[in-house]
Amino acid sequence: MRLDKINGGEEIHLKYTAKDFTSSQDVRWCPGCGDYSILAQMQRSAPDLEIIKEKMVWISGIGCSSRFPYYMETYGMHGIHGRAPAIATGVKLNNPGLSVWVATGDGDALSIGGNHFIHACRRNIDLKILLFNNRIYGLTKGQYSPTSEKGKKTKSTPFGSVDFPFNPVGLALGAEATFIARTLDRDPKHLQEMIRRAAKHRGTAFIEIYQNCNIFNDEAFALFTDKETKADNVLVLEHGKPMVFGKSNNKGIKLSGLEPEVVSLDDGQYSVSDLWVHDEFDKNPARAFLLSQLSERENFPMPVGVIRQITKPTYDHDFHEQIEKVKEQKGEGDLRKLLFSGNMWEVN
Amino acid sequence: MTKEILELKDVTVRFAGDSGDGMQLTGMQFTNTTALVGNDLSTLPDYPAEIRAPAGTTYGVSGFQLHFSSSDIQTPGDSPDILVAMNPAALKINLKDLKHGATVIVNINSFDSKNLKLAGYANNPLEDGTLQGYNVVSVPLSQLTSAALENIGLSAKEISRSKNFFALGMMYWLYSRPIEPTTNWIRSKFKDNPLIAAGNEKALFAGYYFGENTELFTTRYNVEPAKLPKGIYRNISGNEALAIGFITASVKSGLPLFLGSYPITPASDILHELSRHKNFNVRTFQAEDEIAAISSAIGAAFTGALSITTTSGPGVALKTEAIGLAVMTELPVIIIDVQRGGPSTGLPTKTEQSDLQQAITGRNGEAPVVVIAPSTPADCFAMALEAARIATKYMVPVLYLSDGYIANGSEPWKIPEPDEIPKIDVKFRTEKEGFYPYSRDENLTRPWAIPGTPGLEHRLGGLEKSNITGDVSYDPENHEFMVRLRAQKVKNIENDIPELEVTGDNDAEVLVVGWGGTYGSITEAVSRVRKKGLKVAQAHFRYLNPFPKNTGSVLKRYKKIICPELNMGQLARFLKSEFLIEIESFNKIQGIPFKSSEIENKIERTIGEIDNAVR
Numbered sequence: 001m002r003l004d005k006i007n008g009g010e011e012i013h014l015k016y017t018a019k020d021f022t023s024s025q026d027v028r029w030c031p032g033c034g035d036y037s038i039l040a041q042m043q044r045s046a047p048d049l050e051i052i053k054e055k056m057v058w059i060s061g062i063g064c065s066s067r068f069p070y071y072m073e074t075y076g077m078h079g080i081h082g083r084a085p086a087i088a089t090g091v092k093l094n095n096p097g098l099s100v101w102v103a104t105g106d107g108d109a110l111s112i113g114g115n116h117f118i119h120a121c122r123r124n125i126d127l128k129i130l131l132f133n134n135r136i137y138g139l140t141k142g143q144y145s146p147t148s149e150k151g152k153k154t155k156s157t158p159f160g161s162v163d164f165p166f167n168p169v170g171l172a173l174g175a176e177a178t179f180i181a182r183t184l185d186r187d188p189k190h191l192q193e194m195i196r197r198a199a200k201h202r203g204t205a206f207i208e209i210y211q212n213c214n215i216f217n218d219e220a221f222a223l224f225t226d227k228e229t230k231a232d233n234v235l236v237l238e239h240g241k242p243m244v245f246g247k248s249n250n251k252g253i254k255l256s257g258l259e260p261e262v263v264s265l266d267d268g269q270y271s272v273s274d275l276w277v278h279d280e281f282d283k284n285p286a287r288a289f290l291l292s293q294l295s296e297r298e299n300f301p302m303p304v305g306v307i308r309q310i311t312k313p314t315y316d317h318d319f320h321e322q323i324e325k326v327k328e329q330k331g332e333g334d335l336r337k338l339l340f341s342g343n344m345w346e347v348n
Numbered sequence: 349m350t351k352e353i354l355e356l357k358d359v360t361v362r363f364a365g366d367s368g369d370g371m372q373l374t375g376m377q378f379t380n381t382t383a384l385v386g387n388d389l390s391t392l393p394d395y396p397a398e399i400r401a402p403a404g405t406t407y408g409v410s411g412f413q414l415h416f417s418s419s420d421i422q423t424p425g426d427s428p429d430i431l432v433a434m435n436p437a438a439l440k441i442n443l444k445d446l447k448h449g450a451t452v453i454v455n456i457n458s459f460d461s462k463n464l465k466l467a468g469y470a471n472n473p474l475e476d477g478t479l480q481g482y483n484v485v486s487v488p489l490s491q492l493t494s495a496a497l498e499n500i501g502l503s504a505k506e507i508s509r510s511k512n513f514f515a516l517g518m519m520y521w522l523y524s525r526p527i528e529p530t531t532n533w534i535r536s537k538f539k540d541n542p543l544i545a546a547g548n549e550k551a552l553f554a555g556y557y558f559g560e561n562t563e564l565f566t567t568r569y570n571v572e573p574a575k576l577p578k579g580i581y582r583n584i585s586g587n588e589a590l591a592i593g594f595i596t597a598s599v600k601s602g603l604p605l606f607l608g609s610y611p612i613t614p615a616s617d618i619l620h621e622l623s624r625h626k627n628f629n630v631r632t633f634q635a636e637d638e639i640a641a642i643s644s645a646i647g648a649a650f651t652g653a654l655s656i657t658t659t660s661g662p663g664v665a666l667k668t669e670a671i672g673l674a675v676m677t678e679l680p681v682i683i684i685d686v687q688r689g690g691p692s693t694g695l696p697t698k699t700e701q702s703d704l705q706q707a708i709t710g711r712n713g714e715a716p717v718v719v720i721a722p723s724t725p726a727d728c729f730a731m732a733l734e735a736a737r738i739a740t741k742y743m744v745p746v747l748y749l750s751d752g753y754i755a756n757g758s759e760p761w762k763i764p765e766p767d768e769i770p771k772i773d774v775k776f777r778t779e780k781e782g783f784y785p786y787s788r789d790e791n792l793t794r795p796w797a798i799p800g801t802p803g804l805e806h807r808l809g810g811l812e813k814s815n816i817t818g819d820v821s822y823d824p825e826n827h828e829f830m831v832r833l834r835a836q837k838v839k840n841i842e843n844d845i846p847e848l849e850v851t852g853d854n855d856a857e858v859l860v861v862g863w864g865g866t867y868g869s870i871t872e873a874v875s876r877v878r879k880k881g882l883k884v885a886q887a888h889f890r891y892l893n894p895f896p897k898n899t900g901s902v903l904k905r906y907k908k909i910i911c912p913e914l915n916m917g918q919l920a921r922f923l924k925s926e927f928l929i930e931i932e933s934f935n936k937i938q939g940i941p942f943k944s945s946e947i948e949n950k951i952e953r954t955i956g957e958i959d960n961a962v963r
Contacts, residue, residue, distance in 0.1 A: 054802045075799035078809025086640035090647025119636040326626040333628030335766045347576045
């Protein structure tokens, strides 16, 4: 039993199950694709999101991830390449009572649609953007993407890519998204938790999901998902908790100024109280930016969780508030007055 | 000194100066006052793409032409009767357009060696015989303005900026116009800066009294009010008429108006105008680019808005893929293209009709959209209502082709009573029973089911859809069926638009066809030819896809068809290929409208050729 908190707090009791969010369409991703997990976690967490089903809208662009709306039994639109945030902006602005979600990929959001992505973040429009990052172009069969690592050999880079990749979390931070998280397709519980957290946020909520493409970039994230290597390479961020990781929780991140350091908790030199304590609401974005790039440093773990969350007025809210204010000041529009205005004269 | 008042039937004036001289403002003030006097009128602003080109240069010249009359007129006039030139560059650029014997008022203070050199004059044209045959009136405009405004506390620069009001005052006197509309405007415009207001007003009066007292003018003129149909009028530009047309369509349909737009010349004024009217629940979104602008409009249409996007040719090029999505998703999005000279950046501030092909066929795949084009500034209002009616009734994108000339030009508009404007009936689907997103009514229209409606959850998208269910389908036969269905849906709209109207002589052998903004110059040309006793007919397209149902039968009645267009013959090409008839294109691609005389001569030559062939 849930309450609809979206439409003016009107109490409507909802009893959804994952099945209610499952459309009749056959899912056509490659067997073993990480997208299946993301779809399943979305459908499983949807009943908990306090969203009336007919008010949920899924918008996507082009690419494997962008087939997502077809499989959700909600309103949806499979748009054109890169433009999902722009289409979603029109949906949200015209009806701010809707809960608008964007499914996108690394090519869709960061290459052809980079402009729309950063501007959605900048405006802080209330959209939930799920970026399926598999660091490869899947639907066009295996070219490098804007998140592929330098040197990567693909069909379009047989001698290795000479391009530097984007860091999606860093990009979203720079564009001033107000909720930024990172998670993994192979960690269903954590993924569900991030979905729930994003749903609660008001403003642009961005989740980067490391997603395995088992056809063109298999095991790209194995280091972070394999049982043997996971604990030593993933740092699970929790608000107010010190940054501890490692197989036996024996390592931590210590911060001196803006210089992070991996320290051992085994040798008695440092204890948990010396570690960097994660603050999701940190006003200063510099530390969040450090986190976004952490795994690019040698021997550092890759942080997952809510990297940063701040409160800021949303574009859709201010957009409609301004309309209401103008109505108050000028009075509701009167068509006759509008037509019969300016310098008029009468011909008899 | 009493001066003779001479009655004139019509007059064409042109104000010209530096782009910083306030010529557009001067022209607009003269226009508004002339409208209030009750003359029929038509205007042609002409300004450079540069905001403030270096002062005194020919490429920085900004002009404003106004034709006003005591009878019905169609165009801003072929050649001015009078030019006000604020500097040598303005004279140089505009002299060639003037009527023989026209009056040229110059600001003699600006004809110094520096400005003459900047304009590229080796000798002073006021002294070397260049202006022989013209009635030249040399007025020390700068000096007189300074004298009038000295000691009121304005800087020399501010005083210099007021000289356009001096010129305006002088012209008000010369053409017997009242001065109050402009003094009222000055007081309201500069209410926060009383000193500037006082300066401008003083300059205006100084110009007016100068006209009265100077011996340079021996005659003043009057143009009686025009006998227009009864009603209340206002002067309106095409962009303004379009903006309030869509607000009216929003009120009449009960749908909120959503505009997704990215600034571009010459369409930005629509965004500006609509942004002022948020109390009509107008939602204006200035997007990050042209693609986002139309994409947001598609999103808004999905959720039940009267959704429009405004742009010019280069913007349409960027929106092309998204227009295809609107075709495939069958959403009512209206794309407004205020055409300008192309290709590429082309001539941003100049007019052209060269986007017709882009509008009708410029997309990947078989992607039919409805294409309509207003014919005059005031017609932009009526066609906005049509665009909204067609888009929502048939769930189809509509491309609306305005152009720089009618967008910025203005004419008197007889204001309609809101109650007499028909309602636009829109029904959202709410019944769950038997709902399919791509089911069809008798018009082949699919239902409009908006997010928030319980039980009608469905997915749209750019992949080919199965008819009725809307499921993704790669079935070969379904694809052909859907391509034909989308084409048929648009084609059927021919049954719901007015027939092509033919005016002129019933027994004419020559038909002049045009479309969009050339209506005024063609109509004037046809009327002049007929006054000479020659027979000619005229038909003007406002609906370009589909064509009106009777188009073929109309075209086949004539021995010769002339098609004047501000392009290389785009309408002619469509008519030829669709109706397999011969059409003679008459083209002008100079960024400026046709002069009526150009079309008039063409018609006469054509009639002459037929007569010679018969003999």
